[in-house]
Amino acid sequence: MRSSHLTRVGVGANGTRSGMFHFAGGGPAWATCGKCAAFCRAGGIGGAAGRPFEGEPSITVHGVCNKVKEYTNRWGKPFPSNSLACKYFIKREN
Ligand code: SF4
Numbered sequence: 001m002r003s004s005h006l007t008r009v010g011v012g013a014n015g016t017r018s019g020m021f022h023f024a025g026g027g028p029a030w031a032t033c034g035k036c037a038a039f040c041r042a043g044g045i046g047g048a049a050g051r052p053f054e055g056e057p058s059i060t061v062h063g064v065c066n067k068v069k070e071y072t073n074r075w076g077k078p079f080p081s082n083s084l085a086c087k088y089f090i091k092r093e094n
Contacts, residue, residue, distance in 0.1 A: 015084045019077035021067035026087030034081030037090040038066040042078035049075050055094050057081045 015024040020033070033039045034057050042064050043049035049064060057063075060082045067088055068076035 016086075017077075017079035017083050019065060019068065019079040020083060020086055021065045021071070021076075021088055022086035024084040024086060027085030027089030031085035031089050031091075032081060033063070033065070033079070033083045033085055034060075035089075035092055036065075036085055037092045038088070039063045039081060039092075040066050042075075056092060 017024070021038070027036075034053075037052075039053065040063055041049060041051045041053060042062050050066065050069065053063070060080050062078035062080055064075045064078055068074070
C-alpha cells in the first residue's frame, strides 16, 4: 500500500539524499546540487570520480560531493543533481 505520509526510500523527509554533505534545503531557494561547485562526476561512463562538470549538467545526472571527500577522505554515494542544495552550497562559476 502506498501512502503520501511515508518517507520515500533513500530520500530524507526534506529531500536529503544519502551522499550529500548536509541537509537539503539549507542553500538559496533556487539552488540545486547541480549548480554547486562541489558537485563532481561520479565516475563510470563519462569520467573518473571527482572530475568537475564543465558547467551545470543540462539533464539530471548522478554525481558526488567534493565536500564529503574533503571531510572524510572518501567519495560518498552518488546522488542526483536536482537535489535541493545544502547550506554549504558554493555557487558554480562556470
Ligand atoms: S549543495 Fe554542494 S556542498 Fe551541499 S551537498 Fe550539494 S554538492 Fe555538496
